[in-house]
Amino acid sequence: MVLTACNPSQFNEMPERRDANSQSHSALPPMAQFSTRAARATTRSNTAIAQDILDLSFMMESGRPITHLSRFEGPITVTVAPGAPASLGPDLDRLLNRLRREARIDITRVAPGGETSASITIETLPRSRMQRVVPKAACFVVPRQSSWDEFRHSRNSQSLDWTTLTTRERVAVFIPSDVAPQEIRDCLHEEIGQAIGPLNDLYRLSDSVFNDDNFNAVLTGFDMLVLRVYNNSDWRSGMTRAQAAATLPGLLSRLNPRGNYPGRGTTDHSPRAWISAIETALGRNTSGPRRIGAARMALSLAQSRGWQDNRLAFSYFALGRLTLVRDPELSLASFLTAGRIYSRIAPGGIQEAHVNMQLAAFALSSGQADQALALTGAAMPAATRAENASLLATLLMIRAEALDLSGRPSEARAVRLDSLRWGRYGFGRTEAVRARMTEVAALSPDA
Structure with a gap:
């Protein structure tokens, strides 16, 4: 037993x-809580990493292709709707600090209720309420929304289709409020990772949160490299897979010189x-x-x-x-x-x-x-x-x-x-x- x-x-x-x-x-x-620390850098070849980044960035989890890349352009702001559990704030601050240091992303937390909508709004609500609308989701992220009410009114519309985006301007992350602090933290890493990066998951990856096996729950060194590429100035909203692929050899060589050795992707x-x-x-x-x-x-x-x-x-x-x-x-x-x-x-x-x-x-x-x-x-x-x-x-x-x-x-x-x-x-x-x-x-x- x-x-x-x-x-x-x-x-x-x-x-x-x-x-x-x-x-x-x-x-x-x-x-007890974990201290903020940088993740171990990935050791795989840039050739393999390039294939992974393309497959993560230009396909949905369902298998639908993404013809044009979408991402935030310019600084990214994050806000938390009132009522979040006490553990969420410190874990979010640690995550944003890592994104700034390791992925070189210009991302900051702002107070709710500002004059302009934040790029990313995080809202928490009881799991049972969430799953009445999305039964199988532990937590999730949606485009073009800034609140649960907006999402409920739009959930049968094309506005929630990520493949129709050219530039990301507003997204909402929904997390259950009545779960363990670790589960809330895990949701922050996975959903914010997708909000500012690729939307797909690949089961073949052993070193990534972009994998539905749920072994890795906080963003890894590989994930930080992926997000750094995704938000690099060499990439832009509207790029095709071929255009993105053309940039990757030089971009990865510059950002990840340790990966410059012979290897092959899958x-x-x-x-x-x-x-x-x-x-x-x-x-x-x-x-x-x-x-x-x-x-x-x-x-x-x-x-x-x-x-x-x-x-x-x-x-x-x-x-x-x-x-x-x-x-x-x-x-x-x-x-x-x-x-x-x-x-x-x-x-x-x-x-x-x-x-x-x-x-x-x-x-x-x-x-x-x-x-x-x-x-x-x-x-x-x-x-x-x-x-x-x-x-x-x-x-x-x-x-x-x-x-x-x-x-x-x-x-x-x-x-x-x-x-x-x-x-x-x-x-x-x-x-x-x-x-x-x-x-x-x-x-x-x-x-």
Whole structure:
């Protein structure tokens, strides 16, 4: 019996739980938060990056082509509608600071209600209200709007079609107000990234938030390079793909000299059949057997196309998650295979950390405390770099149980206390933090 992945949208099929130790029922310690830091620069070749940028910029997620580039011209302003959760402001300020420093974008925050509309308006509202209108969206961005009321009145009109834009002037970002601080932060990074940059996601990318696998939740070094290119003076609204492609060799050579080495991009796009299978496997409103069948289909399609990249690893990872309860042996084998692929294509990355969390839970449940400690220790640096507090909290909780199992209770108490601090940011409500601690505690053979 093991934990499912840590992304809030991915919880499912948890085993029976016992009460956690009494520490989880005391007052929680203050919430931990990540400090602002520059992301690691991408190490891929500029040839590969150029192909990725073009595919991100000139296609919608649905597969519809974008014939002409659209972007903001000139300085970009961001405002937050009244009523936002307290954590949003500091996380937004950290994000804007990174965009200025790493992507060299002229972007500033302004007070709401100014004489002119801000370029980007962020509005928060209860998730249930959002999903009555857009059922499957955790958060989203729309063009030509500045409020939820404007969006509701325009949602059946052509004004929301990104492909009809030539220049971006106003966009609105909608984020749920009643979720964990980490989820709000994740929405800020993804939706503002799309508001000022490309609109597509590519499953083949292992180092980007522009990927629906949700492993990377804050803008990466690759993403900052993409946004720097997208907002560079060499690009402009109305460019065609061919015009943009002509600028990229020189532009990337100048902006990313470390990428000036022989390499090649990929033209192997993810077929709609594989994307549909993954979406079904990870969907919420589908039966367990059908989801497992969809994961098997995704894996079969990935294997038949000879993929050896992020998409093959993610197919194994999805199958591992979905078979946790029904077929633990298949689940373990799938995680192990996914981990081997991730260690090759993104060594020490957030994907490998997620796999190690799953393997650590397997180890804990079978009484292998030393193995659980080794796996959590290997995963924690990547979780910290990726600023994934929910994953970090879960790793620390597993680690605390393993320390208890090893007869090291004082160390376990200190680690468990640290897990609660990160849990407040990653899971939000006190009840959610305590529930996760109870779930982890139930994995121990001493439960």
